Amino acid sequence: xxxxxIVIALLVISTALVAQPSGQYLRxxxxxxxxxxxxxxxxxxxTPAMTVEAWVSVRDxxxxxxxxSIAGKGYITGWWLGLCGTTMRSYFNGTASLRDGGVIPAxxxxxxxxxxxxxxxxxxxxxxxxxxxxxxAEAPRSVSTLPLRIGSDPNYDFMPExxxxxxxxxxxxxxxxxxxxxxxAPYILEANDVSGMFQGLEAWYRFEGDAMDSWxxxxxTIIGTGVGFAAAPAYRRHAVH
Numbered sequence: 020x021x022x023x024x025i026v027i028a029l030l031v032i033s034t035a036l037v038a039q040p041s042g043q044y045l046r047x048x049x050x051x052x053x054x055x056x057x058x059x060x061x062x063x064x065x066t067p068a069m070t071v072e073a074w075v076s077v078r079d080x081x082x083x084x085x086x087x088s089i090a091g092k093g094y095i096t097g098w099w100l101g102l103c104g105t106t107m108r109s110y111f112n113g114t115a116s117l118r119d120g121g122v123i124p125a126x127x128x129x130x131x132x133x134x135x136x137x138x139x140x141x142x143x144x145x146x147x148x149x150x151x152x153x154x155x156a157e158a159p160r161s162v163s164t165l166p167l168r169i170g171s172d173p174n175y176d177f178m179p180e181x182x183x184x185x186x187x188x189x190x191x192x193x194x195x196x197x198x199x200x201x202x203x204a205p206y207i208l209e210a211n212d213v214s215g216m217f218q219g220l221e222a223w224y225r226f227e228g229d230a231m232d233s234w235x236x237x238x239x240t241i242i243g244t245g246v247g248f249a250a251a252p253a254y255r256r257h258a259v260h
Contacts, residue, residue, distance in 0.1 A: 052243070073186040092168075140160065221237070
């Protein structure tokens with residue numbers, strides 16, 4: 020969905036890039052609306068090692084002292100990714116595994132950033148635009164049998180305002196180099212990944228007017244109100260200081 024030159028990709032290393040997605044993206048009206056995409060439970064969507072990443076341009080619409088859910092599979096016993104105010108927050112092993120780290124600008128559908136939360140079962144890491152912004156010890160493993168929600172969470176139904184694009188779920192803990200290598204990568208079929216660039220990828224939600232998984236078959240259903248799709252302008256970037 021994004022085609023960029025090598026020079027642009029290299030800039031990620033030294034400066035924070037803001038990307039505007041191409042094609043379409045998931046548009047969320049935000050709380051008090053209660054709409055989301057729901058994907059049936061699958062053990063491959065909640066694994067001991069994981070990476071959850073997406074391009075986002077969202078605002079915490081719940082309140083300045085609460086949180087909004089970007090995606091989650093039940094934060095009480097499983098994993099969750101969202102924002103509290105402008106702070107990026109994740110869980111991977113239930114309530115005991117809360118970790119904050121990184122800033123998500125409150126500029127819905129205007130400033131786009133790439134976020135990634137990674138766990139290898141021992142260490143948790145947060146990345147923004149390919150840069151490590153938080154790292155710490157992981158909590159003991161727990162799992163969830165709840166469905167996956169995008170724009171919500173089965174245990175925390177508060178929708179952010181703004182846009183989400185290219186949400187990808189990996190059943191491996193990706194390195195910083197790997198995250199940078201694929202954060203701008205355009206979509207290809209799994210059968211065409213002869214180089215193994217996407218090895219370990221389990222689901223890829225491109226939001227091209229639907230809730231389908233473009234990589235495998237973890238397809239979703241749109242439930243509730245406040246969820247739609249918007250056409251994005253041409254790709255553009257600028258530095259954030």
